[in-house]
Amino acid sequence: MVCRHCNVEGCLHCVSAKPGQEGEKLEHCKQCMPGYSLTEEGECEMRGLGFFIAVGVxxxxATVLVIIWYAIVVSKPCVNPEGVEYGLQCRERMRLSVPGSSEAYxxxxxxxxxxxxxxxxMALFRYQFALLVWASTLLLVWFGFVVFVxxxxLILGNRAAESPQMLCAIIEWGHHRQMELVWTKAWFEHEFARL
Structure with missing residues (x-):
């Protein structure tokens, strides 16, 4: 006399076994979820499995071909060492270095x-710093609510349930606590929406 989810994977509507019946097949599926097809045994089988296999192949x-291509490119001999040296010198000149020296920052x-x-x-890094300060401020204010209220x-909506009865109790508790603490969310959104 306990409510629980159907044990058939991917099942939308389940048909339970008769009371007192035992064994492996206590229930079978009547209608599967989208993306699944119903088998003769009352199980749900995922459609499109061949597509995923084809994508994997x-x-x-493609990975093997890229590795082969890379091995071929690496094994080729250097035919223009002067050009390579000139390119390396150009790259060295374009490096950001401390003014008046050749050393990098x-x-x-x-x-x-x-x-x-x-x-x-500089503007980009100042913007990133401002974002970090803003996010840290929001987090600190929220933790202030956690400490003082x-x-x-921190745990509303995140508690796990080990049984259907526990699930019902957690949902009831969560709804009650959410209604008691909804003023914190409203104040938080109202105050920081103005900034």
Missing amino acids: VVVV PLTTNLLSTNVAGPGT SSDL
Whole structure:
């Protein structure tokens, strides 16, 4: 006398066995979910399995061909060493380096204040920094609600249920707590929507 999900994978409408019946087949499917087809045994079989197999075969063949192509390119002899050397020199001259020296900027360079590659780069990094500060501020305010109002704000909608009875209890509890704490969400959205 306990409600539970049908044990037939991909089943939309299940037909249960008669009371007292035992064995492996306690239920069978009457109608499968979209993307599944009903078999004679009352099971649901995924349609389009051949498509996924074909895609896998194509990916494997393409990967093998790319590896072969790369091996062929790597094994070719260098026929223009002067051009390669000139290209490497050009790349070296185009590298971003500290003004007045040929050394590259250190990894500790602050791109918010140091103009390494033009004002566009500084603007991009300042924008990224502003996004991080904004997201951190929102997170801290929400954790403030968690600390000062209720830690249930972190687990609403995330609790697992091990039985149908537990699921019903969790849904009831969650709805009750959500209605009690809805003012936090409303205040949070109202205050930060104005900014």
